[in-house]
Amino acid sequence: MFFLHGLDSSSKGTKGRWFARHFPEMCIPDFQGDLTTRISALEALCRGCNKLVLVGSSFGGLMATCFAMRHPNRCQSLVLLAPALNFPEFSPPEEKIAVPTSLCIGRQDTVTPPDKVLPLAQQTFSKLQIFSYDDDHMLHNSFEELDWDKLLHKK
Template identity: 60%
Template sequence: MTTRPGRQQATPLFLHGLDSSIQGTKARWFQHHFPQVRMRDYDGDLNQRLIQLEEQVREYDQLILVGSSFGGLMATCFAIRHPERCRRLVLLAPALNFSEYQPPTKKVDVPTLLVMGRHDTVCPPKFVLPRAEATFRHLEVRIEDDDHMLHACFPALDWQRLLT
């Protein structure tokens, strides 16, 4: 892990969903508009993906994790294990309704933006929101007129602010 005196520059990462990749719509959007966002393809089950994430960020602190769907679940699990290494989470329709996920006994202090689509049938707000509220102490919630893919609202988020 790198540690530097003063305020360290944040390292933004995009974590794609279960059936997606860095060739997906959101990943390609980041590659075009914010090429500093790091990403890689993840595969396997949740534990295998978390091991891959741990290896990827071994040398970084001050992480900004942007997780889409299953990637949002990964970001949440990482923040529970390593809150001191996370500057911010941006969870896009996170799969907190995944059967194996249980909120921690103590809320995580990482500032977190939760963006969900009102019409999401994969990760419905009525199941995800209570788990997010039980997980994060500093949670900002945006429920948009969108579905699971968040294609309508995703590009309109203030990424300049969120990624710094």
């Protein structure tokens, strides 16, 4: 299990610290650089690992998606928190990927607006569950209330 933080965040951000407290077995690395650099670092960290559960927030959600597009057979599931699929670096694959994916997004998100992100997610994943909340990009009001055991397939 890996948590992939956002572009301007780190393993010490709010979500990283929360996951460290509640899921101490989760790997929470720090990433820097552009998307290509970050994905290369993730690939190095995950070398030899299968049945990966990737939780990605914002730019980390974009990273998780790109990793799953390259390595769908190595991913057990994805949890995408307001994923930055609307960034210019991303385009959906020609064929949808069959990695079970839970996407959580705030209806007031102005960084990764649902009207831009959700169609891209629907073009990318064949096994997509969407959870929409009355919240913003950071999911301030809902993040800790999500059913994390279920999302991470611990139930």
